[in-house]
Amino acid sequence: MKLTPLHFSNTFTFFFLLLLRSITGDNSAVEYDDPQHAIALNCGFLHNSTAVDGRKWVGETGSDSIISFHGPESISVVPSSSDYHRSHSLDRTPYMTARASRSSFTYTFHVRSGYKFIRLHFYPPSYSAFKWSTAFFTVKSGPYTLLNNFTASLPVDSRSLQSIVKEFTLYVPDDNEPLSITFSPLRATIPSDETFAFVNGIEVVPMPPGLYYTMDGVGDGDAGAYVAGHKGRFHLGKDTAMETVYRLSVGGIKLSSVHDPSMFREWTDDSNHITESSVFPITSTNRIKYTRKTSKDSAPQRLYQSSWSMNRNSQHGEGVSFTWKLPVDLGFRYLIRLHFCELDYDMKQSGQKEFIILINNQIVEPRGDLIKWGGEIGVAIHKDYMTTLRGDRIMGKRDLVVALYPSNDVQSSEFVDSVLKGIEVFKLSDLNDNLAGGKPLLSHPHTSTQHRGNPVLSHSCDSTKPRFRMPTTSINDIIILIILLVVIIVHQLREWKEKSWSKSPSLINEDLCRRFSFAEISLATNNFDEELEIGHGGFGKVYKGITTVINSMVTMTVAIKRLDSESKQGEKEFISEIETLSKLRHKHLVSLVGYCNDYREMILVYEYMEHGTLADHLYKNKRNGNGIVTPLNWKERLGICLGAARGLEYLHNNSEQEVIHRDVKSDNILVDLNWVTKIADFGICKVGGATSHTHFTTDVKGTCGYLDPAYSSTRMLTKKSDVYAFGVVLWETLCGRPVIDERIDNEKQRSLVLWVQSLLPE
Template structure:
């Protein structure tokens, strides 16, 4: 007979399993909001935005209360960065006006969209008003016009999390009473239900105390920052059904020590813990992270820091997202760190694995900080530092995401003061990109405080590094040396075969013996270098890069001009870059690669000697310069030359070589305007034939960095193609790859140019010096090539051979148009597209006399009347070097 107790137990077990499975499926799915209202104010009918979401008009809508004094109007102008929906129409109020939205009870995201243009011929600066939700003041005497100007934005979005008890959510707009002719306006309103994922449940602690902060149904939150740390921005359509925008964290990092993105396997599975639904944050937030780097001696000497401009007089909820996704961390006490918020200790022993019990599991922590009243703006600091007391395996820290919310004051107020004007000059490292720039909300941050703080941090870090290196070098230093810095370790100590404690010295120079390829390039003594540069005369400096200063010099009795790059011992580039440059360039010879003449490592110096490039860098002739603007043909032929050099690196050498730092400052121009690719310190040998990529730490320059390489740390030759695409946009637009003083949509040239190309308005942002001088067919070909180069995924980008072929063809189109008296693309001042007769052939300033046939027909290629094969490829045949021109698919 069946045992009834056992049967009931079995049924109960199945029910528990089924219930657990259902709960897991519910938690793992994107959230489906009960209320989703997208109101396009003043619009005519239903329209879709760029994400494909449908917006309804408020004209005749049940949401707009009847009888109020309001008008609808289109914006008088549309800036190129401004999406049509929901920004190009608005509703204007001369008196108090209320929208009433029938919704279910619970938490809602309220997003307000503003584009401060002129509506119905009204002065945009007069749009000053307040916005109220029940007893809560969301905005007070708010000027979208002044806010956008000060932040350097084109449009503004405000996001709030509010709780609705009754069946209606009312939002009231009121023009400012103390401002003559003031009015209120709104372009779009979004109402989206969201689960109560930001309630504290007693887990949000006030920083540096054990006191819990209650975030209840009576709390209204304003989102001020939401960042995907170590990764790229995540659009609302890629969120988990809540349509949140996640920005990148680079612009908010303080100082030059920005840490490194954590290497992640894109195929890893993120396992959300029990009770934590997937929609807390997208999986992409937890798949990317930022850590301090692999060097413990460096990590203990600095804080990984971010800073955020906030309104004083408010409390802020700071939510930090964590997930150990790196391959090396899987046990407790491997990575333990401290967390400081506003110079107060939030965590002394943060150990993500101890929180989650295993890797690839997300976790978040909530903290509350308070800014007392005083100056209207305060910087909220977030700092991470290794915990050395617990003696972890790695002295490191990690962070995956940050959300910061302003909490309403006791009187229900959330309105802050007008943001401070954005700084005129951003803090930029010209060789490494932005070191502490500004983005969507960080334009408000004071540049002086950042500069001073960055200087202090840099001095501390430099001091620690110098002490560390000097200590290791103390017993190895040449006692007879009196010249040159002592900070470098001699190159012979890195991999050279010397017995312990000995230093093999040459009889002629007194320097350390070297295994560098002296048979392939010349070895200079330090005395020769000093003579060539007149003892490093500051008046001979050509420029300063990440490696150090570059001097103009003369060798061989003044018969040969050279460029001499002297390494700075305090630079973040050192022995590896020095050795890589020598080993690569001593083996490569090509017309479009800069020639290395020799090197010097005497007296612990690291000095490289190159051919002198009389016309400097390409960037020096594009913007922020007194030089004569380059003609379009000059720019195109320079890019063709650089593409030939890169194509040779990718296909013509014995092994594929990936440059890894292609940018306009690394394209040099000789006295005949011939382009040469330079600076191979970061270059890597490409993958073997049975591999698709090289896994390596991300290096390069912000603005030119391949996003796929950044995400996956998998380097391919297509990473160079992406960077070269940015260069093509630079020669078209004559602006930097990154310009944080511009509105956030325009900061990245690659993203902005792609947006304009998609909208069909790329010709509106080209260099004014080029208007009317580019044939439409040539412009179209170059623009399409550049857009394909900066595709998000490497597989969608052309090979460098394809790029070269397209540029050669574009030059043919340009010359054919000039020969036939064709038309050139031009945008007039009123924004109307027109065509004008092309200018004649280039003047003597162009180097067409030096390039007798710079076009490829697939049959012959020569420069200056000489075969490319004999001069450029070190004896390689044309088919070996330029196979991708004759066969665009390449190898």
């Protein structure tokens, strides 16, 4: 195997690394006589070494018979001196060397046929001769695209990590066809020859045939995963590759690969994903029993010995429930494996602790019973489920929700142990053998180039620019000083205004409604790229964007509404929308994610509604150029109208603050990914205690065709005005035509209301 020598960009770092290897490393040969042995390759390092956990890693010259390499333009690199201090807490193996190249390179593993774990290790500092901000690349293995337009720095930075491991599973079909993994830089990401691909370490670990995949010829009725929303089973076959999205240890305890010596899996802490706050961890030392269906390879024993507990709310008669929210890419199928173990030895028989399992609000287990499943206490059990998160991958991620509820009404004030011990989520490859999901990554804001119109945010100052010099004439001095003072005063006044507005007591805290900077909004919309425009209303244009929420840990697709300078609406409507939606939370009201009030910009950020508006589906042939919209059947129309009615009823009668919407129309009735109806656009709403027997006297505002005639003629606004407008929406839904059809010359037929009235008997 011919490899190019190390690139000596930092002599001190390299020799320090060699010295460290000589002290801690093990240069003895790592035996790979059995091709089924797990392989750990330390990329870019020539010799064998030992990690801190005691595991042996082979160097690039350590086993010519089992590993080969092709990539004549690649080089071995070490972190640059400026980034070296960041790596002090990282294991030197495999993160202190990498194989990098500005052209494709391939590692080939001569292993036997069978199912394999493929783990790719990335540590993204700047390397010798390579800038970390230009690492954009694709990774392929056989027919499968594992990563596309991937840069390790973004997920590492967003989660405050130092390194990242991407794990995949696939089937090697033939002993004579080796496993190849190819890394290819993407030229389209950054329009130059600077992009490069790199990898620090590669693991190839064999797995037992029936661990996650369905065995061929298995006649067992329990084979395969339950399909959420269907009665059938899904058999996971050899033609499907998977990416490990989550492997969680329930109970807040992280398990390292040391605890899983056969397959070296890591189980991360689930604390950031469980939604309940009144939980506390519990552990057990009881031995765990395994069965034929759940072998020791399923999960380490320590996984089944920890969990969460919660006190039942006996006052309100509520049972214990546990919910986990796991953001995943849209447009893929997912295998969800749940690990259980009952360790309550007071349990005597089945039926005492039955529970319900829901995945994305669909019941997949109506009567879960661990005693019935395992036959006795202390038995490790796992159940597999399959679900699909439909939607356009460009929309990013959406929560995969796993929930457990008790299925009986037995109440107790005793602490109750969560029966769930572990969660694994795997993304399944699509029909094109692709696992790379989500929108292509934008170039990092610190790069010196642009991608798809993404603005580059620079805060550096050019020291070579000529410094400002005061003119010598006294008149010019005075004029310039006056101008500078005016600019400073205006700027300061604007800052004071923005700060005082942002601290207004009428706005809720940022945990529920985040304040975004204009830079974040620009980045989320590719500088308000026209391709991302999805609508245009009275307030201004609406864009689809991707941003982060919840301490920048969760990526979310959002709808971003920007005030148009020519709009008749302004700050009053902007503040009204924020104040109203911040205080009202309901299933059938669109959620306000946040707002931006920088640089005289007024921008509102909402949850993204994948299926658009009711009007889109009733009579608009296309939705903003995104393709043909599926017509609604009568059941779907009825469901949407019922949801809108429930949202309107909540606005009118909730205990927080009664609201008259004032602009109920089919364009303001939205539908999310799961066809849940939500009312939107509260810019001109009226808040107060008005009932059907009292009114506001106000200027007439709303949309022509939906306006209540009594309100229009008297300016007296009541809840009945919303009810009238909703009645017009019902006629729209029934007839499938707009409220005003400009294509019709006859005035009475042009107006839906007048046309309907003409058809009614006098």
